[in-house]
Amino acid sequence: MLSRLSILKRGEHFSASIPQLSSILSSVSTSRLPTFKFLGNVNLLSNIVLSASSLAHGNALSTLFFSIHHNLQKLNFMKKTKIVCTIGPKTESEEMLNNMLTAGMNVMRLNFSHGDYEEHGQRIKNIRAVMEKTGKKAAILLDTKGPEIRTMKLEGGKDAALTAGQTFTFTTDQSVIGNTSRVAVTYPGFAADLKIGNTVLVDDGLIGMEVIEVSETEVVCKVLNAGDLGENKGVNLPGVSIQLPALAEKDKRDLVFGCEQGVDFVAASFIRKRSDVMEIREHLKAHGGENIQIISKIENQEGLNNFDEILEASDGIMVARGDLGVEIPVEEVIFAQKMMIEKCNRARKVVITATQMLDSMIKNPRPTRAEAGDVANAILDGTDAVMLSGESAKGKYPLEAVSIMATICERTDRVMQSRIDTLHDSRKLRITEAVCRGAVETAEKLDAPLIVVATAGGKSAKAVRKYFPDAMILALTTNPVTARQLILSKGVVPMLVKEIASTDDFYRIGKEVAVESGLAQKGDIVVMVSGALVSSGTTNTASVHVL
Numbered sequence: 001m002l003s004r005l006s007i008l009k010r011g012e013h014f015s016a017s018i019p020q021l022s023s024i025l026s027s028v029s030t031s032r033l034p035t036f037k038f039l040g041n042v043n044l045l046s047n048i049v050l051s052a053s054s055l056a057h058g059n060a061l062s063t064l065f066f067s068i069h070h071n072l073q074k075l076n077f078m079k080k081t082k083i084v085c086t087i088g089p090k091t092e093s094e095e096m097l098n099n100m101l102t103a104g105m106n107v108m109r110l111n112f113s114h115g116d117y118e119e120h121g122q123r124i125k126n127i128r129a130v131m132e133k134t135g136k137k138a139a140i141l142l143d144t145k146g147p148e149i150r151t152m153k154l155e156g157g158k159d160a161a162l163t164a165g166q167t168f169t170f171t172t173d174q175s176v177i178g179n180t181s182r183v184a185v186t187y188p189g190f191a192a193d194l195k196i197g198n199t200v201l202v203d204d205g206l207i208g209m210e211v212i213e214v215s216e217t218e219v220v221c222k223v224l225n226a227g228d229l230g231e232n233k234g235v236n237l238p239g240v241s242i243q244l245p246a247l248a249e250k251d252k253r254d255l256v257f258g259c260e261q262g263v264d265f266v267a268a269s270f271i272r273k274r275s276d277v278m279e280i281r282e283h284l285k286a287h288g289g290e291n292i293q294i295i296s297k298i299e300n301q302e303g304l305n306n307f308d309e310i311l312e313a314s315d316g317i318m319v320a321r322g323d324l325g326v327e328i329p330v331e332e333v334i335f336a337q338k339m340m341i342e343k344c345n346r347a348r349k350v351v352i353t354a355t356q357m358l359d360s361m362i363k364n365p366r367p368t369r370a371e372a373g374d375v376a377n378a379i380l381d382g383t384d385a386v387m388l389s390g391e392s393a394k395g396k397y398p399l400e401a402v403s404i405m406a407t408i409c410e411r412t413d414r415v416m417q418s419r420i421d422t423l424h425d426s427r428k429l430r431i432t433e434a435v436c437r438g439a440v441e442t443a444e445k446l447d448a449p450l451i452v453v454a455t456a457g458g459k460s461a462k463a464v465r466k467y468f469p470d471a472m473i474l475a476l477t478t479n480p481v482t483a484r485q486l487i488l489s490k491g492v493v494p495m496l497v498k499e500i501a502s503t504d505d506f507y508r509i510g511k512e513v514a515v516e517s518g519l520a521q522k523g524d525i526v527v528m529v530s531g532a533l534v535s536s537g538t539t540n541t542a543s544v545h546v547l
Contacts, residue, residue, distance in 0.1 A: 078472065078519075080416070080491035081409040082106040082385040084141065084352055085402060087123050088114070088393030094126045096399075100392070101136045103399055104406025106487050107385065108138055109267070111393065112254045113145045124261050137494075139265065139487040141295070142258040144251045146269025147244035149235040151202065152184040153177050159228040168209060170200070170219045170235075178231075185235060191219050193242050203233040205326040236326045241302055246276035252283060259289035264484045267318050267352075271296040273306045277313040291481045295352065299323035304336055311343055316350035316488070319383075325355075334377075341381045345419075348462040350488050353378040354387035358405060362395035372408055379412040382419075382468070384490040413491075418444055419468045431540050436463035436529060439542040443471045443527045446544065450474055450520040452510040454500055454530040458482045461492050464529065471527070472519050476500065476510055493519060503541065506530050511547055522547050 084107040160180045169182040176184040200209040209221035293315035344351035358367045391401040452474045455461045461475035473492045486494035500506045514520040529542045
């Protein structure tokens with residue numbers, strides 16, 4: 001059992017017994033911070049606490065250390081970049097969800113490629129119970145399985161060992177039991193979509209093949225590298241426009257479940273064109289989910305080719321680098337990421353960067369330097385959110401992963417520059433964008449720490465966020481759906497209020513909430529943005545106030 005902590009951090013030595021450390025750390029608060037000057041700056045103490053948490057993994061003190069680490073980080077800087085966490089067996093309890101929110105989680109992701117309705121329904125109940133008890137905020141994202149191609153049954157359920165140079169056949173006859181020479185696939189149109197010379201990749205690209213012969217029901221390939229082919233493994237067809245429907249029957253049932261549960265977002269897998277998005281939107285509307293926002297996942301070359309039309313039809317984009325890295329050359333993924341994030345920023349659409357961000361933390365308590373740099377790079381690109389998958393769903397260190405990701409977000413957000421001078425809009429802006437741009441310019445010139453926005457559907461808050469202001473954005477809304485969905489937007493702190501009856505009412509409430517939330521203090525300058533005497537959805541007023 002851990003009894004004493006002794007750490008050397010950045011040349012400074014700290015040693016204490018666990019009872020001493022517990023007593024010291026339990027008194028940490030903003031007002032008591034001077035007590036800890038003997039430890040150096042807040043970041044040093046925060047890192048000491050995080051190291052203590054790793055050493056105390058499985059110990060009752062671990063949760064305490066995480067809570068304190070998170071609170072110490074907040075003393076230095078409030079992170080703007082949001083964190084999406086995939087919730088699985090390791091993190092689904094109320095206690096763990098509460099700890100995840102404390103550590104920095106903003107959005108709970110439910111991966112419908114795994115689990116059943118009972119499991120996902122309980123996770124939704126648990127997160128809502130935590131929010132009710134603690135007042136913490138989170139949004140819920142349903143991630144669909146999507147249209148996909150997988151291998152089917154093999155003899156004895158055992159993997160088939162393939163050798164380089166051999167021929168191997170894929171068949172659409174789903175009664176076939178596979179072996180080392182053939183396997184059935186789940187997609188009936190497999191042979192119809194392929195031609196000689198196409199590439200077939202199996203199991204995230206671990207086995208590559210080249211098509212050498214095609215018939216009505218079979219595709220014969222030459223195996224390019226040795227590997228073990230298993231059941232239910234994903235099959236990718238780079239550069240091939242496949243005719244799979246946007247919504248499989250399972251996806252349709254899952255979306256109905258999401259509508260019934262009142263989820264905030266749907267992350268739609270393998271979106272290839274605008275019509276895919278529209279089909280999903282119509283299905284949501286037909287089942288009472290017209291307010292659910294669609295985050296389109298770009299996972300193949302066809303999605304990249306049609307990105308502009310997909311973006312226009314979507315509420316946001318997920319840069320799904322896992323399958324994308326199989327479908328396109330790996331060296332192209334980073335450039336695709338930057339392109340998508342930039343276009344989302346200009347269009348005022350939210351963007352999530354996902355897959356393998358801190359992948360080594362599934363097994364290890366600390367990330368690699370390359371992973372930390374990957375997260376920081378996505379933030380500097382302009383992503384609204386970064387995402388954890390297996391790290392938080394099944395990993396050994398889910399709390400550590402969230403906390404370290406939050407630390408990286410906070411550190412990187414701190415050096416992000418406003419883009420008011422570098423983002424060149426069209427010469428003629430709409431009223432809302434012109435006013436919001438002016439509000440950001442004013443806030444920058446006055447060094448205002450906060451921009452307060454009145455918003456019904458979230459558009460005004462996103463119009464301000466587009467310019468990456470140094471100030472935080474406090475979004476006041478009377479719409480609970482808007483309040484939850486704005487949780488995903490970078491730098492936006494949504495606040496649900498009962499009523500905003502007039503512009504003067506907005507000024508009064510905005511100032512009160514700004515101080516009560518701790519986002520600003522008495523004497524601070526704030527810029528307040530709202531609509532007055534114009535049609536709903538238009539913002540036409542920005543004014544400066546001293547609290």
